[in-house]
Amino acid sequence: MEEKPLDFGCLSYISDHTGFYGTIKNSPADFVVTEIDVTGQLVTSVYKEENEDLQTLSIGEQTFKKPKLCPSPAEAESKETLDGAVRNICESVVEKDVFEDQNLPEDETDHYNVLSTLLPLDVQESLTNFACSVRSAFESQVSGREQCELSLGQFPDKNARAILHGAVRQTFPLLLTFTRHMEVLVKPNLDYQELSLLTSEEEADKFFTFLDAKVENSRFTFQPDVCKEHRTSVHHFISKKFGKLVETKSFSQKGTDGLQKMCITVRFRERKGSSGKRQRSEETPDIFTAFTLEKENLETMEAIGYMATSLGVLPSDFSYAGIKDKKAITYQAVVVKKVTPDRLREVEGLLEKKGMKISNVRPTRQHLHLGQLSGNHFTIVVRDVRCHSSDTSEDLEKRVEEAVCNVKKRGFINYYGPQRFGKGQNVQSHNIGLALLKEEMAQAIKLFFTPEEGDDPVNKAKIYFSQTEDIKGTLPLMPIYKVRERMVLRALNRYGMSDEGCVRGWLSIPHSMRIFYIHAYCSKVWNEATSYRIATYGSKVVEGDLVLCDQNVNETTSLNDRVHVVTAAEEEEEAYSIHQVVLPMPGHSIRYPTNQVGQWYKEALASAGLQSCKFWVGTLQLNIPGCYRPVIKYPRNLIYTPIPETDQQNQGEDSEHIASQKTALKLSFQLDSSCYATVCLREMMKCNF
Incomplete structure (x- = not known):
């Protein structure tokens, strides 16, 4: 079934083949999408139950491969020596006053010494590499698969496990440690990732080192912050995540320039006196x-x-x-x-x-996060396949083969697809996102409830609201399964349509949905910037382009440090290819190209009224750091099969049904996460959907 193309950026093509015409999504069965988890496994596969003897561990929707760290014969023979070293470390740690200065953590070299004594060299190297990959994954939204857990081996001695836990967390604050059947494992600390987006990696490192040390009466102070909304978000984050352990307070501090600035200080809560009840060590x-x-x-x-x-x-x-x-x-x-x-x-x-x-x-044991997948597998049937009306050739089979081969070889422009922007013809998600970025909350609410064509129950409720602004009367009209709309209406009914009431309305829906609208707007900007880039420079990599480099990456390498600006000499040498070029999603922590594309970004944001936008909506707790997206992507395992189908045509009341032969095309392929099958098909077929 064909639908009117939506406005999600003026789109271009990367290949010059003719393409062909066809229709998709004639029925849901013609478009089958199966998610691929971070291990490369289809989510329709049967997941194994957790078991100590299994070599895979089922966590969330994923099955993480655990590295086999079986000791070599030499390591097995030296077990007694290792156990003796553990006992020596335990005794030395007990004797040492590790918190001599209660406001400072232990010397970092002590933790490395503990790790080097407890862990074999290959496991130490695996741990360091794991920490590097986690930091890179935290910083990058164009990263590949990530190893989500790492085993450090079996440690029967409880004291040794406790020391190892502390040493790992103090050395690598971005990691969490836990024990399963005497086996010590590490995994990414997602709270660290969230805080590093609010503050910085350096402050996140120091805060989690302070938090893990649990030094009584110690305090941690963040850098001075002049933005009240940002300070509020930091307060809320710490209270939500660690409120039972610590408390926060803002105070004024004189800076080096002599001006008074506000800082956030964190301190551990005082322990309550014994009430005769045994305190629980864990929630x-x-x-x-x-x-x-x-x-x-x-x-x-x-x-x-x-x-x-x-x-x-x-x-x-x-x-x-x-x-x-x-x-x-x-x-x-x-x-x-x-x-x-x-x-x-x-x-x-x-x-x-x-x-x-x-x-x-x-x-x-844990929830999922957006983007926690490696891609999707698609099985798609394109029906009524035929040549374009402008194509005089009758060789449809040749046209299809040429199109498929071109997409395999040259890929497709990695646009965000129409799903990113919603199906509305009057208002799409990016319109709401722009209003939120400009902090026009009432306008965003009106756009959210703008009716579309049709007389379905949802549309009737929206029409009633837009005509009357009768919130109480709209609630019973809105179907119960429209949870987001009903939650917003309840908040508006309680707080009214004032600016504060509209903010409360947006805060009533999950954070992931609030930020979805802003991401939709940023995606539209990315689409338009990419079209401008291709129209201006084509497939050639030119001076001022941004390319993503993975060389010399270590745990302290930020994403911006991995983004390289192409020089004139590199353009002359053709040092890079188009598939290495990335363009930024707008945000407060990205850099823009230094050629004409960078100027285009500046002018586009200014024309939308965002010339002074900080990409931080404090009232809605929305932080938009931005990211980099490859301009070109390639489908994997692309297979196509022509399928003959019969169409019954009625040639008149007295005539018999005449069967005409039509061609359908079955396509099977995989795409990385955040890539759109409709965009890949658009490049292949040279037509919009």
Whole structure:
């Protein structure tokens, strides 16, 4: 079924083949999307249960490969020597007053000495490389697969495990350590990543070192901060994540320039006196259940709304790695909080009535994060395949082969697809995102409830709201499965349509959805910038372009340090190819090209009223650092198969049905995460959808 093309940037092509015409998504079964987790496994595969003897460990929707760290015969023979060294370290640590200066952490060399004594050399190297890859993944949104856990080996001695935990966390604050069956493992510290986006990597390092040391009466002070909204966000983050352990306070401090500036200080809370009850050493762990969601003809958020209603939980209790197409059959990993596997299975019948099925239901230990996948596998049927009307050639088979081969060889321009911007014809997601960036909250609310064509229940509710602004009257009209809309309406009903009320309305929906609208706007800017780049310079890499380099990357290398500006000499030498070129998504922590494309960004943002935008919406707790996206991407394992199909044509009341032969095309391929199949097909077929 053909739909009117949406406005998501003036798009170009990278190849010059003729292409062909066809229709996609005639039915959901013609467009099947299966998520690929970070290990490269389809989420429809059967996941193994957690078991001490298995070489894979099921965490969330993923099955992480654990490195085999089996000791060599020489290492096995030296076990007694290693155990003796452990005992010596335990005794020396007990005897030493490690917190002699309570406001300073231990000397870093002590932790390295502990690691070098407890860990074999190859494991030390693996740990260092793991930390480097985690830091790189935290900084980059164009990174590949990441190893999500690393085993440091078995440590039967409890004291040795405790010392190792502390040494790893003090040496690598961006890592978390945990024990499973006497085995010490490390994984990325996602709280560290979130704080490093609010402050800096250096401050995040120091804060988590301070936090892990747990030195009584010690304090940690962040750098002076003149932005009140930003300080509020830091306060909120620390309170939400570590509020039971520490407390924060802002105070004025005279800077080196003699001016008074506000700083945030963190200190450990005082321990409450004994009440006769034994204090719990750990909080009761949250319940998480992972499963594979199959949905048909449903938006991801709509499906989550149905599930939340059926289970009696909030939509924010669900986490997922990516948003999938509506008019399709999709399979994706989902994790729900506060719901047991048995409880989830109880609502299977209700979900099937709404076009959803669940499988691979299993307990897990953590939620998912957006982008926590390596890509998607697509199986697509293109129907009514024929030559373009402007193409005089009759050789359709040759046209298809030429198009497929060109996309395999030259790739496609990595545009954000129409799913990124919503299906609305009157208002799309990027319109709302621009209003939020300009902090026009009331305007953003009006755009959010702008009606489209049609008389479905959702549209009727939006029409009533736009005509009357009767919030209380709109609520019963809005269908119960439209969870986002209803949550905003409830907040508006309580706080009104004032600026504060509109802010409260936006804060009522999950952070991931608030920032989605801003990302939609930034994506549209990226699409338009990429079209300008291709139109201006073509496939040639020119002076001032940005390329992403992975050479000489270590744990202290920031993303901007990995982005290189092409020089005139490098352009002359043709040192880089177009697939290495990246363009920035707008944000406060990126650099722009130094050629005409950089000037285009400046003018485009200014024309939208964002010339002074800091890409930080403090009232909505939205931080937009920006990222870099490759201009060109390539499909993997691209296979195509022509499929003959018969079309029955009625030639008149008295005539017999005449069967005409048509051609369909079945395509199978994989794309990296954040790449769009419709964009790949557009390059192949040279037509819009």
